[in-house]
Amino acid sequence: MTARIRRMQLSGPVLAAGMAALSLILPETAHSAGLSSPFPSWPGWQEILRVLTLQDYNTRVVVIGTTLLGMAAGLVGTFLLLRKRALLSDALSHATLPGIAIAFILMTLLGGDGKNLLGLIAGAAFFSVLGTASVILIQRYSRLKDDAALGIVLSSYFGLGIALLGIATRMEAGNAAGLTSFIYGKTASMLLMDALLIAGAALASALFCILFFKEFALICFDGEYAASQGWPVTRLDFLMMTLAVVVTVIGLQAVGLILVVALLIIPPSAARFWTHNLRHMLWISGAFGAVSGLVGSGMSALMANLPAGAVIVLTASMVFLVSMILGSARGLLKTGLERRRLQRKIARENLLRALYEWIESCSGDADAASCILEEVPIEAMLARRSWTSAELRGTLHRLAAEGLVRRESPETCALTPEGWTAARRVVRNHRLWEAYLITRADIAPGQVDWGADEIEHILDPEMIQTLEKMLPETPVDAVPESPHPIAPPQGAV
C-alpha cells in the first residue's frame, strides 16, 4: 500500500513535468505565434535587470502574484503530500473546468460580464469541491481502489468541462475567447486586481498552514490516534482540502488547471530530499514553490513566447531533479555513497577473513608470525568467494593503502601486523556470531557460515559485548575454532 502511494507521489512530478514540456509546444499557449522565429530569443542583461528589479508595472504584478502563489502551494502541498492526498488535488483541479464554463454561461445569460474573474473563480471553487466530494464518496461506498476513483472523477469532470466550454464559445452573447487560458494558464492577462486576489488568498492559506501546523502534522502522521484524542479529523481534513481548493483556483489563471497540481506536489517532494524535519520541510517547500513562481514568471516575461505556467512548472521540476540527486537528507548521491561505503566495508572484511582463514588452514594455526610471513597467492583468494578479479584487486589495493596488506609481487599478497590484528578481529566476530547461531538459534553448523556472513558486518561493539556475555565458553581475546570445515586452500602448495 505504501509502496503504491510512494509510486503515485513520484509519478506526480514526472507527469507534471511532461505536461509542462508538452504545453510549451501546444498552439494555444503560443500567444505570440505571429512572431517570425518560433524559438525564444535570449534577452539582454538590461532586460533581465528590469525584470529582476520589478521595474515594469506589468511584470511586477505578475511576478509577485506567481511568487506568492508558488509559496502558498508549497506550504499547502506539504500537508497534502504527507496526508497522501497529492493526487486528489489533480482531480480537484480538473473538476474546476465545468465550473468555469457554467459560471461563464450563467453570467452571460444574466446579462453580465461573462468573464468576471470573481464569478469564474466561484464556479471553479464550487466544482472542485464537488469533484473532491465525488472522489471521497466513490472511495467510501464502492470497493473501487483510490487510483481508479481519481481517474474516473478527473476525466469525467474534465470531459464535462470541455463539452460545456464548446457550448459557451458558440453562445450568441458574450465572448468566450480566452476561457481556454484557464486550461493552460496565461499570466500575461493577469491584472492588478487578479494579482492582489492571488496575493491575499496565498497569504491567507500560508497563514492557516502555520497556525494549524500542529493539528495538520498530527492527522497526517496518525489520523486514528488524532481521532482517539478527540481532534475533529474530518473537519481538519476539510480545512486542508479547502486550502488546496483555494490554491488551485487562484493558480488556474497563472499556471492552468492541468499544471497547477505540479505546484502542490513538486516543491514538497523536492523538499523531502533535504530534511527529516517537518517544520524545515514546510519552509523549504514554500521556498521552492516561491522560487519556481519567481523564476518561471520572470523568464516568461523576458522571453515572450514562453508560456509562464509551463516555465514555472519546469523550474519546479528542475529544482526537484537537483534535490533528488543532491538532497542532503536522502538524495540519490548521498544514499548511493553510503551504499558504496557499506559494500566496500563488507568486501574489506570478507577479504581480511579469507586471508586469515587461508593462512590458518595452510599452517594449522594463524599466529602473528606465520601470518605476516605467509605470501598468499591472489588466485587462491579469487577461488574463495564469488568476487570478480577486478573487485578483489580493488579491495586489495584499498587494504594496501590502509597499510593492512603488503604487496610484494603482483600475484601474491601478505598481511601486515596491523592487518593481522584487524583480520583476527573480523574472524573472531564472525565465529562468535556463528557460535551464537548454533547454540542459541539451533541452526545447523553447515548453514551458519552463510547467516554469519550477512550479519557480521553490522555487528557493533555493543552487540559484540552482548555476544561475549552470552557465550562465556569463548576465551577473551582469542579466536574460536571454526564450527565448520573451511574450504581447503586451493591453488596453494
Add this chain to the structure above:
Amino acid sequence: MGRPLPANTVFRKRCRKAADMQTPEANDKTAGVPPREASHRRSSQGAPNPGRGPGNGPDIMPDAIDDATAPLSVKDLTVAYQRKPVLWDVELTLPEGRLIAVVGPNGAGKSTLIKAILGLVPRASGRVSIYGKPYEAQRHLVGYVPQRESVDWDFPVNALDVVAMGFYRKIGWLRPVTRSHRLAAVKELEKVGMADYAHRQISQLSGGQQQRIFLARALAQDARIYFMDEPFAGVDTATERAIIALLKDLKASGKTCVVVHHDLQTVPTYFDHVVLLNMRVVAHGPTEAVFTEENLKKTYGGRLTLLSQAFYELSKDPRLPRGTKGSQE
C-alpha cells in the same frame, strides 16, 4: 486455525485447577446459550464471589463491578465492516487497576473491539462508557497505543516529536509545542528507555524502538485507562521486557491497561485478567478462572466455523441494510 495450545505441564495443571473453580458464567457458554441471553445473565450476576478457592483472594477477584464506576463498560456492541459483522453483541465490564489481555484468533475482532470502543470504527449498535460516562466525554482519561504498522514511519519527524503528540490535547488548538513540553516528552522517553534516541528520525528506529515511542506517547497522555493494540507484536526481547516493566508500573499506580495480545503462552504470566474474544466474548474474568483449556478451545476451536458461516451467508443477503445485525429479528 489459531495457535497450538502450550503443552507444558505447568500450564495443564493450572488449567485443571482453574477448571475446578470455573465461574458460573463460563459454564453458561458451554451450554450453547445464545450469546445475548448469556451476557444478560452475566451482567445480572456480576462478578463471582471472592475467596472461593486457593489463589482466589480478593486481590485477584474484584468485588462485583459497578457499571457506573468501572473503567470500561461495553453494552450490546455490534460492529460490521461492509455488511459482514465483525463483533457481535459484546458485553464487557472491566475492573480497575488490572492488566487485561484481549485474546483470540486472527480475525476475531480484537483490534476492532478497541477501535469501536474508541469510536474509530462506526458501531452498528451498542454503548461504551468509561468510568460511567460516554467515551466522548471521557477522552482525557483514555490513552491509545495503535498498531505499529498503522502509520508511515517514513514521516519527517523524530522520536521526540511523536511523543509530544501525546500532549497535543493538553496544549490545545493552535498553540505551539513549547520547550517545557519537549522536556516532559524526554521524561516519557526515559520511562521506556529511549531517551538517547529522542532526536533520531523515526524511520531509523528498530521496530521495537518504534513500539516504545508509541508507548511513550500514550504515557504522555497521562490517562487512567490505556488501550494497546498488539504492543508485543514483532518486538525484540529488550522491548518486551521494557513493556512488561511499564505495564507493572502502570498497574502499581492504579491504571487499567487493555492489551490485545497474541502470545497465549505469556498470558498467565503477564496478565491478571483475560477477555477471550472470537467475534463475541467467549469468556472474560480473572486469568486463573477464565484462561482454561476448555475456554481456549471454544475461542480457537472449530466450533465457531458454523457461526462465521452464518455471518457470511448473512452478509450476502441483499435484503439487509448495511451494518445491521440481522439475526436479531
